[in-house]
Amino acid sequence: MDLIVSTDVLAAFCERAAKFDFVTVDTEFLRETTYWPKLCLVQVATDDEAVLIDPLVPGFDLSPFYDLLANAAVTKVFHAARQDIEIFVKATGQVPENIYDTQVAASVCGFGDSVSYDNLVRAITNVELDKSSRFTDWSARPLSEKQRLYAVADVTHLRDIYRELAKQVTATRRGDWVEDEMAILRSVDTYVTQPDQAWERLKMKISRPRDLAALKLLAAWREQRAQDSDQPRSRVLKDDVLSELATQRPLTADAFERLRAVPRGFGRSSAAAEIMALLKDVEAMGKAELPVMPERYRGPSPKGAVGDLVRVLLKSVAEQHGVAARIIATSDEIDALVLDDQAEVPALKGWRRKLFGDKALAIKHGRIGLVATRKGIVEFAIKDHEDTAAAE
Structure with missing residues (x-):
């Protein structure tokens, strides 16, 4: 693989890359002793080429690459994009255009919550990656051959992963699920703490x-x-x-x-x-x-019976749709919606609300119940829920 260390060579690569529908992108950085991540290496791959870009070369202008990130005609594919994008937001003030996160796509396709890149590579391509270089010093130069091979693998296998997950998302009609998550990643506010x-x-x-x-x-x-x-x-x-x-x-x-x-x-x-x-x-x-303190809640405890019922519902919904429960709602989100019907949590927005949130509120207010069968947990309407509520 090529190690790009000059702006002219980078510009030529980015010109070629702009002709493709998508490119895969990854970074290596250090952050243990700093607030802002220190960018040490950028990896980019097209259908027929993979390169490493060395941002630590004195005087190296990365503008051609940043222009590629801003090109809306090219999809930029990441895995677990948040920290990578944070680096680019710090450098340019903007989120890359037309981004796609395979970790998000994998989560809605049944691969579990926050699935790692190497596990996804193993599951989709049947390749076992050598991750022993993960925690090496990426600021040290020269990079070893082992480091280079590790780095480039993070974008070459990503091409196959992206294609496969895009197919699965389309087949399961879960494109809106992915889009909801992408909306968060596309916001500059996600990466900048005021x-x-x-x-x-x-x-x-x-x-x-x-x-x-x-x-x-x-x-x-x-x-x-x-x-x-x-x-x-x-x-x-x-x-x-x-x-x-x-x-x-x-x-x-x-x-x-x-x-x-x-x-x-x-x-x-x-x-x-x-x-x-x-x-x-x-x-x-x-x-x-002085700030106004939140009004003290005096309703049912989220850790009590109501919360337990909602958690059972969550597990049932997750099993029915073949996704990890935590992708639909976290334990803290369940606590919040038990405390407040209008809680500002993902579980009460978008596809999650349709899948789970509305049912969780219905259980909370006695409009539906749950029954265990040989096929699993089944929801049923409680016809006399108004009488039940009146008796409380």
């Missing part, structure tokens, strides 16, 4: 408005600092430190030293000074400025 929204990804039990106000500001501060310094969030502050700072809100260096989660001496750092300034702002907030 600092003021960073708190939403934290799973912490916060019960007081002022604590929540502090958490929002602290999470935004950490996200911005991680992005600006290009280091992982956890190297700025770990999640448990954020939680303790939000609830204890230390305003002096000595107060920092009394916290369990905060590293010794941190209270006298410049970062601590910025945090104390934020926390002072929180303390100065009037009640009207």
Whole structure:
């Protein structure tokens, strides 16, 4: 396989690639010590050619490749596309046009949730891949022959996988399922975390408005600092430190030293000074400025009998349609829809709602029931559900 190290050669390849209906794409990158992934290698294949592109060559302009990604006439096929696309969004500000993720397609074709590339290659092409180079240092040069063979295999077998899955999706009429998932991957917001929204990804039990106000500001501060310094969030502050700072809100260096989660001496750092300034702002907030806490739910527990019934329904629906249950709904999504009929979860949107979500709500409100038969779980309508509801 060719290793492209100049813009002229890359431009010539991309001109040839633009004549095909699709190209397969993959990347190798490092991210252990950075916020942003460091692109180390790009692999691309057409029907009759496969190349490796070395982005670490000084002065190498990748614009011809980015133009290919922006060409809507060519389908860009990835497997588990999210991290690859994040790299390209960071470089260009745009999501590649006309993308297709074979991991998504495989999930709706019965290969299970988040199936790995090597398992998919084995299942579809009957080829056993050597994955021993997966965790090598892709920033080191020169690349070994073993690394090159590993890298190019990630796009050559992908051609056969794409063709086969596209056939299966068409045969099962699940194109709309795939499209729903692609809509998420096509949104720039999927790949860019805005600092003021960073708190939403934290799973912490916060019960007081002022604590929540502090958490929002602290999470935004950490996200911005991680992005600006290009280091992982956890190297700025770990999640448990954020939680303790939000609830204890230390305003002096000595107060920092009394916290369990905060590293010794941190209270006298410049970062601590910025945090104390934020926390002072929180303390100065009037009640009207504080965020409104979600209303406490007083209905059935999602971990109780209602949740159990919905989970049985989910397993039944998954078996009927030959897909993994987690593709239709996660455990957290079931909890959410038991708590709220209007929950903002995938299980209550698109094809998932048609397949499962509406039935889950019907069970929750006593409109349908489940019965076990030799053929499996069968749903049945409860004709007197209105009387049942009136008696509650």
